[in-house]
């Protein structure tokens with residue numbers, strides 16, 4: 001499988017002198033094109049830092065991150081912003097939306113070059129809203145939709161311009177179990193359509209849907225659990241494997 005992301009010996013240190021801590025202490029990782037990879041680990045073990053490093057949302061202290069064949073540290077700010085806009089999508093626990101824009105414009109604008117809202121972008125956003133089950137809410141204020149609907153809008157926003165990679169940090173963490181399940185099913189479907197997903201989660205049920213689960217501890221990758229393709233029939237067995245590995249690594 002071609003690697004869409006390849007990280008080599010990534011170190012990320014915060015602070016100076018005595019206070020200096022390594023959030024990432026030498027990580028080697030490769031994410032295949034179209035692969036669905038979950039990341040699990042204790043709080044503070046470097047999961048979010050890893051996502052930020054692999055997406056260029058933050059710089060690394062040393063090591064290499066190649067995204068789609070390009071060394072991220074060699075890009076200038078504009079090139080990096082363009083790469084993010086066209087090749088990466090981001091979903092966090094709760095989407096940050098602009099309160100003075102309606103849902104449709106919130107979905108479109110980050111994807112729009114020079115903030116130009118074209119007919120093609122509007123059509124793309126409407127199609128995504130349809131796919132994610134929030135068609136009809138285009139003109140709604142962001143304060144007038146439910147948490148689950150807002151997260152769907154966040155996913156639409158992340159999928160504009162059809163990025164080859166979706167980064168998700170606890171995307172279901174703030175949702176009730178039913179909305180969480182629906183969002184998870186949506187992510188699985190998005191992955192089936194060809195988008196690679198790198199997803200941080202504390203939930204074994206969520207991780208069990210991935211092709212592979214990485215485990216972090218003290219800024220290092222300590223385990224790599226391949227689960228392979230799931231047709232949805234063997235979820236309980238996959239979850240068991242995740243729980244067993246969690247126990248092995250002391251999570």
Ligand SMILES: Nc1ncnc2c1ncn2[C@@H]1O[C@H](COP(=O)(O)OP(=O)(O)OP(=O)(O)O)[C@@H](O)[C@H]1O
Nearest residue numbers: 014015021023041042043044045046047048049050
């Ligand atoms: N901006 C920062 N400045 C200083 N230290 C930081 C910063 N960001 C993260 N850290 C530290 O780096 C380590 C890893 O943090 P990170 O946010 O990656 O953890 P995490 O695995 O995502 O945890 P959680 O599950 O709580 O989200 C922690 O010790 C954290 O305190």
Ligand SMILES: [Mg+2]
Nearest residue numbers: 047048049169
């Ligand atoms: Mg985190």
